[in-house]
Amino acid sequence: MRREMFERRYRVRAQIPSVPMGNIAFLLLIFFMATTILRSDPGIEVRLPQAETTEKHEKDQVLHVWIDQNGCAWINNRFVATNRLHDSVVRETAVKPGLVVAFNADVRAPYRAVADVLEKLKQANATCVSFTSEPREHPARP
Amino acid sequence: VLATAPDASYGVMVHVLDQIKLANCRRISLRTLE
Numbered sequence: 674m675r676r677e678m679f680e681r682r683y684r685v686r687a688q689i690p691s692v693p694m695g696n697i698a699f700l701l702l703i704f705f706m707a708t709t710i711l712r713s714d715p716g717i718e719v720r721l722p723q724a725e726t727t728e729k730h731e732k733d734q735v736l737h738v739w740i741d742q743n744g745c746a747w748i749n750n751r752f753v754a755t756n757r758l759h760d761s762v763v764r765e766t767a768v769k770p771g772l773v774v775a776f777n778a779d780v781r782a783p784y785r786a787v788a789d790v791l792e793k794l795k796q797a798n799a800t801c802v803s804f805t806s807e808p809r810e811h812p813a814r815p
Numbered sequence: 816v817l818a819t820a821p822d823a824s825y826g827v828m829v830h831v832l833d834q835i836k837l838a839n840c841r842r843i844s845l846r847t848l849e
Contacts, residue, residue: 722826724833780826787825788847804829 717747722780724806730773735803736765738794740778744786755789762797777805818846 717739739747746753753761766772774794778787794802817835819828835843 722829726833726836778825782825784819784823784825784828785821788821806829
């Protein structure tokens with residue numbers, strides 16, 4: 674009888690402590706929330722010129738060429754060096770013959786850079802080029 | 816023929832192009848001056 678009392682007093686029950694686990698999970702959650710940096714794509718900042726005459730093209734047949742205000746060229750949201758522009762356009766026109774090149778150049782872009790890109794498009798046999806513009810805003814009449 | 820100097824502004828070139836299109840000219844050739 675004395676031995677049974679001794680065993681009962683010192684018996685250790687095996688269990689997983691759940692309270693510290695919750696604390697650790699909560700701390701990890703706060704840590705990752707505080708340290709995570711959500712990177713957003715800033716995109717290409719282009720201020721298009723305004724024009725009176727505008728036409729719309731079907732989206733499937735358009736290759737977008739962007740030129741930012743520094744004269745850097747982008748094709749379909751990918752930066753392309755000027756010396757590789759010819760190859761990129763040739764590759765695109767081979768996949769889709771009769772492609773319309775939508776020329777989205779910033780109004781502040783130096784014309785020298787614009788002329789260089791136009792020359793490269795001409796060399797790549799992209800003869801159908803459309804200058805993208807925004808509709809001109811007329812002042813409100815009283 | 817719309818001849819543009821390399822130092823010109825692209826915005827001005829498009830504005831002139833727009834005015835030419837408004838005047839119902841359909842065959843326009845672009846040229847860059849040396």
